[in-house]
Amino acid sequence: xxxxxxxxxxxxxxxxxxxxxxxxxxxxxxxxxxxxxxxxxxxxxxxxxxxxxxxxxxxxxxxxxxxxxxxxxxxxxxxxxxxxxxxxxxxxxxxxxxxxxxxxxxxxxxxxxxxxxxxxxxxxxxxxxxxxxxxxxxxxxxxxxxxxxxxxxxxxxxxxxxxxxxxxxxxxxxxxxxxxxxxxxxxxxxxxxxxxxxxxxxxxxxxxxxxxxxxxxxxxxxxxxxxxxxxxxxxxxxxxxxxxxxxxxxxxxxxxxxxxxxxxxx
Amino acid sequence: xxxxxxxxxxxxxxxxxxxxxxxxxxxxxxxxxxxxxxxxxxxxxxxxxxxxxxxxxxxxxxxxxxxxxxxxxxxxxxxxxxxxxxxxxxxxxxxxxxxxxxxxxxxxxxxxxxxxxxxxxxxxxxxxxxxxxxxxxxxxxxxxxxxxxxxxxxxxxxxxxxxxxxxxxxxxxxxxxxxxxxxxxxxxxxxxxxxxxxxxxxxxxxxxxxxxxxxxxxxxxxxxxxxxxxxxxxxxxxxxxxxxxxxxxxxxxxxxxxxxxxxxxxxxxxxxxxxxxxxxxxxxxxxxxxxxxxxxxxxxxxxxxxx
Numbered sequence: 001x002x003x004x005x006x007x008x009x010x011x012x013x014x015x016x017x018x019x020x021x022x023x024x025x026x027x028x029x030x031x032x033x034x035x036x037x038x039x040x041x042x043x044x045x046x047x048x049x050x051x052x053x054x055x056x057x058x059x060x061x062x063x064x065x066x067x068x069x070x071x072x073x074x075x076x077x078x079x080x081x082x083x084x085x086x087x088x089x090x091x092x093x094x095x096x097x098x099x100x101x102x103x104x105x106x107x108x109x110x111x112x113x114x115x116x117x118x119x120x121x122x123x124x125x126x127x128x129x130x131x132x133x134x135x136x137x138x139x140x141x142x143x144x145x146x147x148x149x150x151x152x153x154x155x156x157x158x159x160x161x162x163x164x165x166x167x168x169x170x171x172x173x174x175x176x177x178x179x180x181x182x183x184x185x186x187x188x189x190x191x192x193x194x195x196x197x198x199x200x201x202x203x204x205x206x207x208x209x210x211x212x213x214x215x216x217x218x219x220x221x222x223x224x225x226x227x228x229x230x231x232x233x234x235x236x237x238x239x240x241x242x243x244x245x246x247x248x249x250x251x252x253x254x255x256x257x258x259x260x261x262x263x264x265x266x
Numbered sequence: 267x268x269x270x271x272x273x274x275x276x277x278x279x280x281x282x283x284x285x286x287x288x289x290x291x292x293x294x295x296x297x298x299x300x301x302x303x304x305x306x307x308x309x310x311x312x313x314x315x316x317x318x319x320x321x322x323x324x325x326x327x328x329x330x331x332x333x334x335x336x337x338x339x340x341x342x343x344x345x346x347x348x349x350x351x352x353x354x355x356x357x358x359x360x361x362x363x364x365x366x367x368x369x370x371x372x373x374x375x376x377x378x379x380x381x382x383x384x385x386x387x388x389x390x391x392x393x394x395x396x397x398x399x400x401x402x403x404x405x406x407x408x409x410x411x412x413x414x415x416x417x418x419x420x421x422x423x424x425x426x427x428x429x430x431x432x433x434x435x436x437x438x439x440x441x442x443x444x445x446x447x448x449x450x451x452x453x454x455x456x457x458x459x460x461x462x463x464x465x466x467x468x469x470x471x472x473x474x475x476x477x478x479x480x481x482x483x484x485x486x487x488x489x490x491x492x493x494x495x496x497x498x499x500x501x502x503x504x505x506x507x508x509x510x511x512x513x514x515x516x517x518x519x520x521x522x523x524x525x526x527x528x529x530x531x532x533x534x535x536x537x538x539x540x541x542x543x544x545x546x547x548x549x550x551x552x553x554x555x556x557x558x559x560x561x562x563x564x565x566x567x568x569x570x571x572x573x
Contacts, residue, residue, distance in 0.1 A: 007468055009478050014379070021376030024369045025391040028449060031406030032398060034416065038409065048416045088310065091303040098300050100293075107304065110311050117315060118507025118551060120524035121544040124531050125318030148314045151307055180299065209399035212509050212524075216532075229401050233514050237408060245402040252397045 089154025161195025435517025459493020
């Protein structure tokens with residue numbers, strides 16, 4: 001629906017709107033751009049634009065055992081979370097899409113609860129629970145907590161894929177003798193695979209960027225990258241964090257582009 | 267579905283078909299299968315979110331000696347430090363929400379008026395920050411706003427100011443950082459709702475002689491209000507429970523609700539008091555979202571499905 005030429009208002013009359021919108025866009029993007037540029041500075045002082053360029057903050061990131069361990073923990077947890085959340089979320093979206101179950105309101109409320117409930121409460125609650133069952137400072141505990149937070153995103157993404165898919169195709173396959181599972185994997189899944197992949201990418205990034213819950217339930221050997229960053233920021237502003245931040249921004253761009261690409265092919 | 271048609275004849279009287287039992291059994295099997303698909307996800311949510319929060323709620327009803335009491339809640343009205351926390355939290359939430367409306371509405375409006383291609387390019391500027399870690403963005407604002415940060419060194423170099431302005435590690439730092447983080451949560455639902463406004467309504471208004479400004483004021487703006495409302499509610503609710511930015515940019519002076527919860531439980535190990543804070547916060551959140559859903563019949567969580 002292109003609105004552009006529909007109204008007798010010229011671009012010139014809209015100049016003030018474009019200026020205002022452009023300024024807000026600048027406000028939104030500037031912090032990321034500044035951090036990326038500053039991460040290549042040679043100075044410990046945070047000057048902008050930097051006087052000398054170097055990769056020393058990247059060397060300090062990749063050279064530090066502590067940062068590397070934290071990154072490995074975060075990657076492990078994010079990969080596991082993406083796998084588990086995608087499996088559980090796709091299954092749940094499939095069941096919701098069938099619309100034959102009762103209490104769908106309650107089911108939806110439960111599945112999207114982690115989007116609504118304040119994260120700090122989830123963090124404290126999870127810590128409290130894990131303290132009793134010994135899951136604090138474990139990878140399993142992190143994966144479970146992150147899965148719960150990523151689940152609604154997977155469910156919503158896969159559900160939107162299923163809504164634009166004609167479930168009758170699966171019914172046809174089953175009436176022709178295919179079992180439930182082979183009908184799903186041979187007929188439905190190839191057609192919604194892009195939403196499933198998008199959901200998995202969103203789950204990965206949700207877990208990788210998660211801060212608040214990780215602050216409570218990770219520590220010691222399982223300190224996540226975000227937890228270590230948070231603690232480092234509380235002390236002083238270390239330019240190494242600019243290098244790490246740049247890596248995180250690049251990761252976001254790559255994953256988002258991938259999700260967009262898959263989304264378009266749907 | 268097939269059971270219904272099989273068990274009723276044309277007059278609507280029950281008339282059991284020969285295969286009714288088999289169909290019913292089939293439907294039951296089908297339901298059980300679907301429930302089995304749902305149950306792992308539901309179980310996790312129940313175990314990790316519902317059970318601990320219920321447990322905390324239960325804890326909040328007892329005082330330190332284990333006696334059933336309302337002491338954990340009464341404290342909120344008695345201790346000045348709690349009252350200050352609530353006032354700060356609501357003040358930040360109102361200002362940030364207001365700033366988001368002020369900046370977000372023009373941007374969403376512009377996006378809705380651009381041709382599809384240009385709009386999807388501009389939308390990147392909203393979606394990329396939305397998916398960039400909150401920690402990264404807070405760090406960026408610390409670098410920009412601190413005493414020897416970008417803004418201050420630029421202003422001093424230009425001779426506008428002699429002394430650095432206190433921008434970070436205080437109230438203004440928290441507000442600026444949070445506005446940046448919340449803005450996409452307002453723009454995305456608002457933009458989505460603006461896209462559904464029928465251009466013919468606007469064209470009709472202008473055909474009838476309304477000026478562009480009057481068309482906007484009398485037609486476009488009222489039609490965009492539901493989208494604006496859902497953005498405002500989601501931003502306000504997120505602000506109430508926000509932790510990372512105030513903790514890092516408040517300089518220990520701006521204590522918001524979530525920080526208070528963290529301090530009470532981690533620092534002082536007072537689970538009852540921390541839990542009571544959580545219960546009231548959750549109460550506010552659910553009440554606001556519930557009120558919104560009741561008034562507008564829409565779900566505020568829609569923002570996550572509009573990337």
